[in-house]
Amino acid sequence: MTTTISFILNGDRISYEIKDHWTLLHLLREEMGLIGTKEGCGNGECGACTVIVDKLAVNSCLYLAVDADGKTVDTIEGLASTDGTLHPLQQSFVDNGGIQCGFCSPGMIMSSKALLDSNPNATEDEVKHALAGNICRCTGYVQILESVEAAKKHMSGGGQS
Amino acid sequence: MKEFTYLTPTTVEEAVSLYGQHSETAKYMAGGTDVIVKLKEGWMEPDYLISLKKIEELSELRKNDATGDLTIGATVTHAVLEKSIMIQKEYPIIHDAVSNIGSLQVRNVGTIGGNLINAVPSADGAIPMIALDGISLIQGPAGERSVAVKDLFIEPYKTVLKPGEILKKITIPAQAPRTGSAYIKFGRRAAMELPLIGIGVLLSLEEDLETCAKARIVLGVAGPTPMRAYEAEKLLAGQRITEDILRQAGEKAADESKVRDSVRGSAWHRKEMIRVQVRRMGLKCMDIIRNNR
Numbered sequence: 001m002t003t004t005i006s007f008i009l010n011g012d013r014i015s016y017e018i019k020d021h022w023t024l025l026h027l028l029r030e031e032m033g034l035i036g037t038k039e040g041c042g043n044g045e046c047g048a049c050t051v052i053v054d055k056l057a058v059n060s061c062l063y064l065a066v067d068a069d070g071k072t073v074d075t076i077e078g079l080a081s082t083d084g085t086l087h088p089l090q091q092s093f094v095d096n097g098g099i100q101c102g103f104c105s106p107g108m109i110m111s112s113k114a115l116l117d118s119n120p121n122a123t124e125d126e127v128k129h130a131l132a133g134n135i136c137r138c139t140g141y142v143q144i145l146e147s148v149e150a151a152k153k154h155m156s157g158g159g160q161s
Numbered sequence: 162m163k164e165f166t167y168l169t170p171t172t173v174e175e176a177v178s179l180y181g182q183h184s185e186t187a188k189y190m191a192g193g194t195d196v197i198v199k200l201k202e203g204w205m206e207p208d209y210l211i212s213l214k215k216i217e218e219l220s221e222l223r224k225n226d227a228t229g230d231l232t233i234g235a236t237v238t239h240a241v242l243e244k245s246i247m248i249q250k251e252y253p254i255i256h257d258a259v260s261n262i263g264s265l266q267v268r269n270v271g272t273i274g275g276n277l278i279n280a281v282p283s284a285d286g287a288i289p290m291i292a293l294d295g296i297s298l299i300q301g302p303a304g305e306r307s308v309a310v311k312d313l314f315i316e317p318y319k320t321v322l323k324p325g326e327i328l329k330k331i332t333i334p335a336q337a338p339r340t341g342s343a344y345i346k347f348g349r350r351a352a353m354e355l356p357l358i359g360i361g362v363l364l365s366l367e368e369d370l371e372t373c374a375k376a377r378i379v380l381g382v383a384g385p386t387p388m389r390a391y392e393a394e395k396l397l398a399g400q401r402i403t404e405d406i407l408r409q410a411g412e413k414a415a416d417e418s419k420v421r422d423s424v425r426g427s428a429w430h431r432k433e434m435i436r437v438q439v440r441r442m443g444l445k446c447m448d449i450i451r452n453n454r
């Protein structure tokens with residue numbers, strides 16, 4: 001069955017006709033062409049598809065698009081400013097080598113953003129707990145944690161959020 | 162994924178009635194973190210998916226200060242429980258168990274009711290509910306009924322719920338004063354893991370802060386369903402709690418367990434870990450009780 005949902009995507013209110021069985025990931029990538037969000041395992045194990053729904057990090061592969069109705073959805077595409085300036089987290093991942101192949105990065109960054117938005121002074125343990133569901137097979141996590149730490153300092157030091 | 166029609170009732174009665182109309186062609190879904198995997202894999206192929214997400218009464222988390230009862234609605238997410246200061250302080254065993262279920266992304270969506278009804282032998286959420294003597298309230302075509310959480314499970318992936326029935330909430334009766342509780346999910350790595358063995362211990366002490374008034378020892382992955390180690394509990398009841406008697410309780414619990422070899426671990430290792438962790442969780446309960454004085 002098809003349903004028309006209306007939600008706020010990266011700040012813009014939109015309506016979209018969807019099929020009830022579509023996941024949010026399918027809607028974003030295959031229907032809307034927002035391919036920044038990645039599909040890794042498709043089963044909620046890897047976190048590559050992480051987006052933020054009503055301020056909470058969720059696996060978009062395990063979230064039905066129909067459930068986004070009335071909600072606020074943020075994806076990696078909504079982070080940079082319209083003039084192309086990267087979000088402090090994105091810039092920090094670039095500066096600190098938190099990226100190698102890049103496949104996990106959108107998910108890592110969205111999980112980090114959800115954490116820092118709600119807990120700007122998150123400790124290293126809290127960062128690890130929040131990122132435990134984001135798997136990286138390249139960098140070994142050290143640079144990723146350093147990237148989040150550096151972004152945290154930048155963001156709490158009067159930078160944009 | 163096969164196409165289906167998504168239904169969003171706003172009351173339990175409406176949900177049960179929708180199930181009545183569509184019977185076997187319908188499935189209930191709470192958070193969906195397990196159901197959507199099953200839909201994708203084709204293990205479940207409903208024509209109608211009845212979502213419980215819009216039923217407000219199911220998402221209630223409330224402590225009744227007059228009676229001391231705690232009500233946990235079936236669609237309360239693991240993350241809501243994990244972040245609750247009240248749960249952290251008064252029900253540490255719940256906090257211990259839910260804060261390492263899946264990932265944060267899963268805990269933000271997955272529900273305690275779904276964790277119970279999925280009925281995997283490794284369900285972390287079941288252990289604290291059993292240790293706290295939780296009662297589940299179930300509603301279906303034939304009306305309401307209550308079942309102790311410890312009696313909810315029949316075998317792996319199977320509960321006492323009949324077709325059309327919905328788990329509405331868990332009620333945790335008031336805890337005795339001087340109660341401590343703790344759970345450990347013991348696995349090979351710190352994150353994104355299913356437990357090799359799960360051990361929950363709850364102790365209530367008499368006023369002397371030494372004599373055991375009540376003991377609960379609950380094991381996950383130690384048998385086909387979550388189980389209480391009754392003999393080990395009996396060994397502690399009425400006795401002065403020392404490290405030595407907790408060690409004996411660990412031995413007894415390991416003997417009672419029905420652990421077996423599986424891909425994730427061997428039976429002897431599981432028994433060893435029950436021995437060690439029943440003692441450690443018991444000591445942790447004692448610390449909690451003394452620190453709360």
